Amino acid sequence: DAGVIQSPRHEVTEMGQEVTLRCKPISGHNSLFWYRQTMMRGLELLIYFNNNVPIDDSGMPEDRFSAKMPNASFSTLKIQPSEPRDSAVYFCASRRENDSGNTIYFGEGSWLTVV
């Protein structure tokens, strides 16, 4: 089975540009998570969807960040305008709610560099 698929894997962009990260969760999973990983702050949950509805977005850093999940098989995380401090690895993860043990499965990550 295909895992969580993220794109792009790597992106380098200039400050002020819009960045869109994409995620396809595992088929049949109904919860989706966006995490950010940096050296300074470790793994942070940005937002969490359940059945395409945002449940907890308290981790979204500021208004420059937005996330959508228009359907069960696709989500985007957008940063507009981007800043150098947004440089990080962004992970998408999914889970089948009510699955034994609440196991979350991660994608390979999108490595973002804002210069």
Add this chain to the structure above:
Amino acid sequence: AQSVTQLDSQVPVFEEAPVELRCNYSSSVSVYLFWYVQYPNQGLQLLLKYLSGSTLVKGINGFEAEFNKSQTSFHLRKPSVHISDTAEYFCAVSDLGKTGANNLFFGTGTRLTVIP
């Protein structure tokens, strides 16, 4: 609220030596516990998890962890490490059976470096 403490940020160990990576958690309710591994430039992979039952849990790649409720710990162990075990290891906790606003709370990670 839950929290996870990984006491060691870095653990160097010689090849074929045993290793223990420590994890302590705090929670007001019963929890599920997880260890994830992140190899360089890759995403996180589930290593093992504790749900209930036997407190000794065996995972992939020869790793195991023991749940100790009285000490609120879930330390990860391997009797003999290989070079390929060099990676970042994350301990995580999740509420037992809670859905909706459920989440995994991660520790800050422990970087295991296996020295030839």
